[in-house]
Amino acid sequence: MLKDTLGNRDKNRTALRDLAHNPYRRSTNLFCQGCADFNRCGGIAAKEGAGYCYNHCCGGKPDCETVCRQNPNFDAQIREIGGFDFGNIPHSAPLRAPALRGAAPLILHGKRRTGLLIAPIVAIKLRDLVNLRTGTLKYADRSALASAFKIRADSHLVITGIEQEHFVEPWWSLGRKARAPLLKEIAxxxxxxxxxxxxxxxxxxxxxxxxxxxxxxxxxQAEFNVAGIPCSLHPHIRNETDSARWVAYVAERPEIKSIAYEFSTGAGRYPVKDMHIEHLTRLAQQSGRPLDLVIRGDQRILPILRGVYRNVLYIDTNAFMKTMHRQSAIRSGNAGLDWVSQRTPEGAHLDDLLQHNVDEVTFATRHHLARAA
Structure with missing residues (x-):
């Protein structure tokens, strides 16, 4: 059963894969040619009848929250972001950041462990650092955070905001005024x-x-940089026109040193995966300077992009979750990992299992990166 963007079941909805831009097999809808946004959009080549985006418009219902020209609140929606153009996004001075490469295990909590995880780089979620309802930090300082997650205080810490939509929107809903002091505390x-x-x-x-x-x-992204926090840009796209806009934006912003991308959901699926890889390649080749890359999702993409980026960091979401489900990593082939169930006594601590799994994922990641295309 298909679902809409709100998660509602709807058997009559077009499959999302048929709405994806696929210029190799589809043509741009004729209605796109007369659209006021065509130059900025470039058109979506999707299944017949599906590419024209206003086919998915509700017609401007009063309670609609979608940013749309039919929405009665469209003017207010535009004022909130200062228009669609990127030119008025604040600049910042380039920031110094450590060279991050290899694997960063995503750690969700410190339960079921007594000791500290030994890893040079560790990732935690933005929502595990910040209370998104109150706009306050959950931990008084770096030491308290390290103690809660049972990680070394000297590990490089990566905060990732890549999430499902219902965990992403609350950050924006805090508002710029509330985010400003919060960013100073994070810095x-x-x-x-x-x-x-x-x-x-x-x-x-x-x-x-x-x-x-x-x-x-x-x-x-600019808000984090202005606050003195090194921050990747997440230049997601739907088509080549979106890509061209980001390529031009990155080229003129020397403060952008790192790109983040997620290949575990939309970007990693047929038929758009190759388009996203090409997009990231163009960003690196046309930026005019070395860029770093942070990836979540499909590890097989690592060797493809390692050759065009200076440093590549893989945020791993498997090691921790597999540990919590009592599964152990077993090497398979040159760089593969199989996961096998492992019985543990009731109430047993999982320090050794987590360390093993993190070490094995790190080994596999290094192998993938060494196979740069």
């Missing part, structure tokens, strides 16, 4: 790098909603 914790919230580009909405998400991606 004082000595964060190595942030990958900011990845506002989604849904397929089944008018493209103006996508343009709003793109602008917010740029604005939020």
């Amino acid at each position: 004082a914790m000595g964060i190595a790098l942030v990958t900011p919230p990845n506002f989604s580009l849904f397929n089944d909405v008018p493209r103006t909603s996508n343009f709003s998400a793109l602008k917010r991606i740029g604005m939020v």
Whole structure:
């Protein structure tokens, strides 16, 4: 059963894969040619009848929250982000950040362990650092955070905001005024790098909603940088025109030193996976300077992009979760990992199992990176 962007079941909805941009097999809808946003959009080549984005418009219902020209609140939506163009996003001075490469295990909590995880780089979620309802930090300082997650205080700490939409929007909803003092507090914790919230580009909405998400991606990344926190840009796209906009944006912003991308959901699926890889390649080759890359999702993409980026960091979401489910990593082939169940006594601590799994994922990641295309 298909679902819409709100998770509602709807047997009559077009499959999301049929809404994806696929210029190799589809043509741009004829209605796109006369659209006021065509130059900024470039058109979506999708299944017949599905590419014209206003086919997915509700017609401007009063309670609609989608950024859309039919929405009665469209003017207010545009004022909130200062228009769709990227030119008015604040600049910042380039920041110094450590060279991060290899694997960073995503750690969700410190339960079921007594000792500290030994890992040079560790990732935690933005929502595990910040109470998104109150806009306050959950930990008084870096030492308290390290103690709670049972990680070494000297590990490089990566904060990742890549999440499902219902965990991403609350960061924006805090508002710029509330985020400003919060960012100063985060800066004082000595964060190595942030990958900011990845506002989604849904397929089944008018493209103006996508343009709003793109602008917010740029604005939020700039906010972290202005606050003195090294932050990756998450330049998500739906088509080649989106890619061209990001390529031009990155080229003129020397403060952007790192790109973050997620290949575990939309970008990692057929038929758009190759388009996203090409997009990231163009960003690296046309930026005019070396860029770093942070990836979540499909490890097989690592060797493809390692050759065009200076440093590549893989945020691993498997080692911790597999440990909590009492599964152990077993090497398979040159760089593969199988996961096998492992019985543990009731109430047993999982320090050794987590360390083993993190070490094995780190080994596999290094192997993938060494096979740069």
